[in-house]
Amino acid sequence: MFTAAWIASPQSPSEGFMPNWSREGFWRQSLRQVVRLSAGGGRLRVRLSHAYGSSPVRVAGASVGRTAAGAAVAPGSLTRLTFAGSGPAEIPARGEIVSDEVPLPVGAGESVTVTLYFDAATGPATFHAQAFATGYRGQGDRSADAGGAGFDAASESWYFLSAVEVDADRTDAVALFGDSVTDGFGSTPDANRRWSDALTARTKRPVLNAGIGGNLLLNDSAWYGDRGVGRLRRDVLDRPGVDTLVVLLGLNDIGFSETDEQPTYKPAPVLEAAELIAGHRELIRQGRAAGLRVLGCTLLPFAGSDHWGEHAAKVSHELNEWIRCSGEYDAVVDLNRALADPADPDRLHPSYDFGDHLHPNDAGYEVMAEVVSPHLQDTA
Incomplete structure (x- = not known):
C-alpha cells in the first residue's frame, strides 16, 4: 500500500511574477528536482502530471536517488525509474503517469532527487510555480549522472513532478x-x-x-x-x-x-x-x-x-x-x-x-x- 509523502499542486504554464521555464519547456535537456518527504518507506514511486498539456510529453529517461549537495545525488543511491516496465514513457495531454515502484529506503524528513530527461520538445510544461527549493537543468541525458556538475541552470519551480509516494502502510x-x-x-x-x-x-x-x-x-x-x-x-x-x-x-x-x-x-x-x-x-x-x-x-x-x-x-x-x-x-x-x-x-x-x-x-x-x-x- 502506497501513501503520498510529498505533493505539489499542478499549475498552467505561465510567467506570472517570477521567472521560470514553464512557457519554454524542455528539449534535449535533463531536469533535476529535489523534494523533501514527510513519510518514509522501503520503496517509492513518482507521479508526473501534464494536467495543462495539449499534447503528450515524452520522458526518455528518469531516475531517483537520495539528495546530496546541490544537484548531486548520494553515491550508490541513484535508481532508474521505469513506467509500466519501460524506460521511455509518455505523459498524456491533460493526464498523468505513475512510475513503477523502486527499492529505495527513505525516512521521513529525508530529501530525494528526481531526474527527468526529455529528448523531444515538451512544449509548455505543467508546473508548480513557487517551490522555494532549487531545481536544476542540464544539456543532454544526465539521468544516470550522480554528480551535479552538468547541471548549469537553476529554477525555483517544480515541473511535471506532482507526487512522490512511499510504501508506508x-x-x-x-x-x-x-x-x-x-x-x-x-x-x-x-x-x-x-x-x-x-x-x-x-x-x-x-x-x-x-x-x-x-x-x-x-x-x-x-x-x-x-x-x-x-x-x-x-x-x-x-x-x-x-x-x-x-x-x-x-x-x-x-x-x-x-x-x-x-x-x-x-x-x-x-x-x-x-x-x-x-x-x-x-x-x-x-x-x-x-x-x-x-x-x-x-x-x-x-x-x-x-x-x-x-x-x-x-x-x-x-x-x-x-x-x-x-x-x-x-x-x-x-x-x-x-x-x-x-x-x-x-x-x-x-x-x-x-x-x-x-x-x-x-x-x-x-x-x-x-x-x-x-x-x-x-x-x-
Whole structure:
C-alpha cells in the first residue's frame, strides 16, 4: 500500500511574477528536482502530471536517488525509474503517469532527487510555480549522472513532478490546502521552513502541502491555479493515504480587489463574506464526502499589506468569525489570534512578519505548526 509523502499542486504554464521555464519547456535537456518527504518507506514511486498539456510529453529517461549537495545525488543511491516496465514513457495531454515502484529506503524528513530527461520538445510544461527549493537543468541525458556538475541552470519551480509516494502502510496523512501562506512564501529557500515542514517535524503523520501562491477560493486564475473549490479533488482527495484536510483559503479573494499589484483580474471581483462562506461550505462538503476530517483556519492578520482596505477588513473579520463560531468545521485553528500583534490585532506580529505584512517568516510558520499540531492526533 502506497501513501503520498510529498505533493505539489499542478499549475498552467505561465510567467506570472517570477521567472521560470514553464512557457519554454524542455528539449534535449535533463531536469533535476529535489523534494523533501514527510513519510518514509522501503520503496517509492513518482507521479508526473501534464494536467495543462495539449499534447503528450515524452520522458526518455528518469531516475531517483537520495539528495546530496546541490544537484548531486548520494553515491550508490541513484535508481532508474521505469513506467509500466519501460524506460521511455509518455505523459498524456491533460493526464498523468505513475512510475513503477523502486527499492529505495527513505525516512521521513529525508530529501530525494528526481531526474527527468526529455529528448523531444515538451512544449509548455505543467508546473508548480513557487517551490522555494532549487531545481536544476542540464544539456543532454544526465539521468544516470550522480554528480551535479552538468547541471548549469537553476529554477525555483517544480515541473511535471506532482507526487512522490512511499510504501508506508498508513492512512493518516494531513493535507494543508491554501494559497501562498501554505505554499511557503516568505520562508527561507532551500531550508524547508514552510508551514508544512514545521508541522512534519512536530507530528509523526505525513504532511502534504497543497498550497498554490495567489490561489483563490472561488475563481480560476491564469497565474495562480484553478479555484480552490474546483481543484480540491485532484490535489487532495485523490491522493492516497489522506485522512485530514486543513483549510486556509480566501485571503486573495478578499485582497485582490484592494491592490493593483496582482496580474490576475482587472478589476478583481469584490466579494462578500456570504460568498466566501459558501465556498468554505463546499470544501467541507467535498472533504467529508471523501471521509476526511476537515479543519478550518482563520485568515492571518494582514493590515498594512497591499491586500488591506476598508472592505477587506470588514469581510475578513466576518469570515473569521464564521470560521470560529459556526461549528461547521470539525475543529478550528485560530491562526489569526496566534500570529496577531497584541498592540494591533489586525496586523501580523512583527516577530512573525516576512516584511510585506501579509506572509509569515520562518518563525511565523513555526507558530502556525505549533497551533495546529494539538488538533492532530499522532497514530504512529
